[in-house]
Amino acid sequence: MNVLVTGGAGFIGSNLVRYWLSEHPDDVVVTLDKLAYGDANLRDCLDHPRHEFVKGDITDAELVRSVFVKHEIHSVIHAAAQSHVDASISDPLATIEVNVMGAAILLEAMRLYGAGDGRFHLVSTDEVYGALGDQAAFSEESPYAPNNPYSASKAAGDHLVRAYARTFGMEVSTTNCSNNYGPRQYPDKFLPKMICNAAAELPLPVYGDGRNVRDWLYVEDHCRAIDVIFHDAPSGAAYCVGGTSEWQNIELLRMLCAQLDERLDRPAGKSAELITFVADRPGHDYRYAMDASKLERDLGWTPQVSFEDGLQRTMAWYLDNPEWVDEVSALLAARK
Numbered sequence: 001m002n003v004l005v006t007g008g009a010g011f012i013g014s015n016l017v018r019y020w021l022s023e024h025p026d027d028v029v030v031t032l033d034k035l036a037y038g039d040a041n042l043r044d045c046l047d048h049p050r051h052e053f054v055k056g057d058i059t060d061a062e063l064v065r066s067v068f069v070k071h072e073i074h075s076v077i078h079a080a081a082q083s084h085v086d087a088s089i090s091d092p093l094a095t096i097e098v099n100v101m102g103a104a105i106l107l108e109a110m111r112l113y114g115a116g117d118g119r120f121h122l123v124s125t126d127e128v129y130g131a132l133g134d135q136a137a138f139s140e141e142s143p144y145a146p147n148n149p150y151s152a153s154k155a156a157g158d159h160l161v162r163a164y165a166r167t168f169g170m171e172v173s174t175t176n177c178s179n180n181y182g183p184r185q186y187p188d189k190f191l192p193k194m195i196c197n198a199a200a201e202l203p204l205p206v207y208g209d210g211r212n213v214r215d216w217l218y219v220e221d222h223c224r225a226i227d228v229i230f231h232d233a234p235s236g237a238a239y240c241v242g243g244t245s246e247w248q249n250i251e252l253l254r255m256l257c258a259q260l261d262e263r264l265d266r267p268a269g270k271s272a273e274l275i276t277f278v279a280d281r282p283g284h285d286y287r288y289a290m291d292a293s294k295l296e297r298d299l300g301w302t303p304q305v306s307f308e309d310g311l312q313r314t315m316a317w318y319l320d321n322p323e324w325v326d327e328v329s330a331l332l333a334a335r336k
């Protein structure tokens with residue numbers, strides 16, 4: 001089977017490409033990515049005999065058509081996105097173009113040029129459900145209530161997937177997942193930014209009072225969830241995926257700082273001195289939490305990596321890969 005992974009040079013996509021190549025020896029993975037952050041995440045996979053890479057934009061309908069035809073794409077795992085909430089606030093239309101039109105163009109290409117009766121899987125987010133108070137968790141029954149252009153654009157993608165299944169009988173599935181963490185996440189996101197800044201003794205900026213709560217899932221556990229849903233869930237299924245691992249941003253950061261002090265031989269409390277509180281993000285959702293019990297009940301998935309272990313692994317990966325950090329940070333700085 002030839003599987004198109006969009007956004008395969010991104011954080012989740014590059015972990016998924018590696019996962020898929022190792023777990024599915026009969027599949028060829030075709031990555032389509034415009035390399036918004038360069039190819040550092042995929043360089044070591046470019047020569048893999050079952051991996052083909054296409055540099056290109058998912059909003060370019062002609063290019064997407066040619067990828068489907070040339071590579072005889074059977075199934076799609078769609079992970080490309082403008083994935084940054086702040087960028088969606090500073091330039092909403094750019095985010096909407098990629099996340100809404102991009103999804104529509106891929107669905108249309110799959111409908112018209114897909115090879116056979118493959119599946120279209122959308123990698124979506126818990127943010128489509130809006131914000132929670134202190135109690136309860138989102139489930140598959142929660143109403144959509146996105147609060148920023150990023151989450152609204154992702155919600156539109158979810159609806160398009162559903163509509164293509166209902167209208168055209170396309171085989172589809174969706175994962176709405178909580179915050180992922182792990183290797184190869186770009187340092188414009190919370191956890192890698194904090195690790196990289198703390199290592200370089202730079203300020204650790206925290207929005208508002210830092211009490212916003214997020215549920216965290218190690219990226220490999222997300223890849224396993226996508227795999228099991230892609231293969232075993234009925235068409236049209238959408239699953240909430242989460243780590244049942246909720247942390248206030250500030251709690252998480254203090255824990256990380258303590259681990260960094262130990263690893264970098266700093267006096268206890270040294271890294272936490274770098275924490276600085278900055279003006280809150282507009283429309284900042286207070287809390288997200290996912291109830292992934294349906295996925296456990298239906299398909300037996302549970303997270304395998306504990307938060308403590310995942311955080312150690314993640315911190316170690318960034319500290320052990322300074323060339324990656326320098327290369328990607330230089331790209332991000334050049335963009336500003």
Ligand SMILES: NC(=O)c1ccc[n+]([C@@H]2O[C@H](COP(=O)([O-])OP(=O)(O)OC[C@H]3O[C@@H](n4cnc5c(N)ncnc54)[C@H](O)[C@@H]3O)[C@@H](O)[C@H]2O)c1
Pocket residue numbers: 006007008009010011012013032033034035036037056057058059078079080081082083084098102123124125126154176177178179180181185186
């Ligand atoms: N990171 C998370 O915590 C999280 C949680 C739930 C869902 N998601 C979803 O998972 C997906 C991947 O997120 P991520 O964190 O890996 O993001 P990322 O920003 O690290 O990666 C996105 C990738 O998409 C590519 N891309 C962007 N626009 C493109 C375009 N127009 N054409 C082709 N490629 C394009 C980028 O070059 C990048 O490689 C997104 O759809 C996101 O909404 C992420």
